[in-house]
Amino acid sequence: MQFLAKVQVTLKPAVNDPQGLTVQSALKTLGFTSVGHVRVGKYLEVSLDAPDRAAAEAQVQEMCKKLLANPVIEQFRVEVTDPAPSRH
DSSP states (O other): OEEEEEEEEOOTTTTTHHHHHHHHHHHHHHOOOOOOOOOOEEEEEEEOOOSHHHHHHHHHHIIIEEEEITTTTTTEEEEEOOOOOOOO
């Protein structure tokens, strides 16, 4: 069965985010003075075959722990769904 995993990886709250500070500063320079705090992360979509949703989620959790996220400084969230139907 085909699944789509949506993965969000962000720095843990205690980890400094220099990229987020740069984006925050740039936004304020552009006139967005109401911006308070910015954290930068990454978003990934992984399509995979698995016998069921639980197996797909377990596979993606393992992918995150081994490659997609650095567990020392990053946290991640995974959402597994059926893929959108192809529009071809």
